[in-house]
Amino acid sequence: MEFAVALAAKGKFTAKPNPVVGCVIVNNNEIVGQGYHQNYGGNHAEINAINSVYKKYKKAKDILKESTLFCTLEPCNHDGKTPPCTNAIIQSGIKNIIIGAIDPNPKVSGTGINKLIQHGLQVQSGVCESLVEDQNKFFFFRHRKKRPFITLKIAASKDGKAFLQNSDERTIITSPEARADVQLIRAEYDSILTGGNTLRKDNPKMNARVEFNVNQPQKILLSTEIHSKKYEFFKNNDVLIFNGKNVSINSIIKKLSASEINSILVEAGPKLVNAFLKTSLVDQVIYFEAPHNLGSHGMPWFDTDNYLELNGFQRSSSSRIGPDKKIIFSKND
Numbered sequence: 001m002e003f004a005v006a007l008a009a010k011g012k013f014t015a016k017p018n019p020v021v022g023c024v025i026v027n028n029n030e031i032v033g034q035g036y037h038q039n040y041g042g043n044h045a046e047i048n049a050i051n052s053v054y055k056k057y058k059k060a061k062d063i064l065k066e067s068t069l070f071c072t073l074e075p076c077n078h079d080g081k082t083p084p085c086t087n088a089i090i091q092s093g094i095k096n097i098i099i100g101a102i103d104p105n106p107k108v109s110g111t112g113i114n115k116l117i118q119h120g121l122q123v124q125s126g127v128c129e130s131l132v133e134d135q136n137k138f139f140f141f142r143h144r145k146k147r148p149f150i151t152l153k154i155a156a157s158k159d160g161k162a163f164l165q166n167s168d169e170r171t172i173i174t175s176p177e178a179r180a181d182v183q184l185i186r187a188e189y190d191s192i193l194t195g196g197n198t199l200r201k202d203n204p205k206m207n208a209r210v211e212f213n214v215n216q217p218q219k220i221l222l223s224t225e226i227h228s229k230k231y232e233f234f235k236n237n238d239v240l241i242f243n244g245k246n247v248s249i250n251s252i253i254k255k256l257s258a259s260e261i262n263s264i265l266v267e268a269g270p271k272l273v274n275a276f277l278k279t280s281l282v283d284q285v286i287y288f289e290a291p292h293n294l295g296s297h298g299m300p301w302f303d304t305d306n307y308l309e310l311n312g313f314q315r316s317s318s319s320r321i322g323p324d325k326k327i328i329f330s331k332n333d
């Protein structure tokens with residue numbers, strides 16, 4: 001199962017917002033097939049693993065009948081973008097199934113296992129369960145809490161400022177190393193959300209610019225204005241726009257909770273960041289701190305020192321990225 005977990009990890013940036021899943025087929029202590037969920041909308045891991053046995057062995061059917069299938073997540077039992085994996089497993093003739101974690105998606109949760117048992121297969125689950133949950137942290141979070149995991153990304157000067165108020169230029173605060181790290185963080189998220197002021201002032205692209213394949217995050221814009229599509233933010237991706245007057249963040253998150261988005265990375269200025277913090281829906285803050293001050297023209301992120309700690313967050317990690325600090329604050333619950 002640990003090998004299946006490692007295979008699943010290969011889909012980390014391309015399977016999302018689907019969970020990562022790995023599958024290994026073992027016969028007589030030998031791995032005869034393997035697969036993982038490579039791309040969102042593509043074949044599930046079980047199908048790729050079964051197909052790999054057919055590709056490799058002429059007597060695949062006989063081999064499968066005597067094999068055990070290890071799958072990190074409960075096989076699906078519903079028609080989604082692909083047909084149910086339970087049907088393919090039953091048809092393959094495999095009799096023993098070992099599962100990492102039960103799928104928290106109510107469309108599956110337990111029904112996949114029940115169907116396999118009803119068809120006479122031996123099923124065991126809960127093997128390496130916490131590894132599977134950890135590698136699908138956002139997916140499990142959304143199904144359990146019924147909303148996406150929300151992270152705020154903040155770049156601050158040493159004196160806690162967000163940007164220079166006396167400049168029309170975008171204020172670059174952190175080092176190239178920290179900004180490269182932000183690209184990796186973006187690649188992990190299902191969506192990136194910003195506000196009207198950041199769109200107009202910075203004209204940001206906000207896609208994950210990394211040297212590997214990524215199913216790019218869904219872009220989300222909160223603004224009361226209708227913007228021309230000339231902004232970089234609108235290029236190459238569809239943008240989900242919430243632009244009604246008086247649309248509350250709570251109601252926007254409620255709407256997004258009904259979508260497949262498991263995680264939201266908020267990259268905005270102090271107005272929207274503070275509005276998010278007031279909702280109590282923020283689960284994590286990634287705070288990059290540069291070693292220099294912006295001084296009296298700088299706009300403070302918060303109106304008090306230690307604002308995050310005073311509002312229920314604690315430092316869960318602290319590291320150095322180039323000359324900057326990267327501090328992760330998590331909610332105390």
Ligand SMILES: NC(=O)c1ccc[n+]([C@@H]2O[C@H](COP(=O)([O-])OP(=O)(O)OC[C@H]3O[C@@H](n4cnc5c(N)ncnc54)[C@H](OP(=O)(O)O)[C@@H]3O)[C@@H](O)[C@H]2O)c1
Nearest residue numbers: 154155163195196197198222223224268269270271272275
């Ligand atoms: N240092 C950093 O990490 C960082 C990151 C991003 C941005 N920035 C800087 O931040 C500056 C902009 O910051 P900002 O605080 O003025 O603006 P902001 O937080 O980026 O955006 C605020 C805008 O979001 C929209 N919005 C929609 N619903 C909202 C709600 N419930 N509460 C608050 N806003 C809502 C409104 O857009 P409309 O006005 O269009 O209605 C509002 O004006 C830029 O200079 C940018 O460079 C810094």
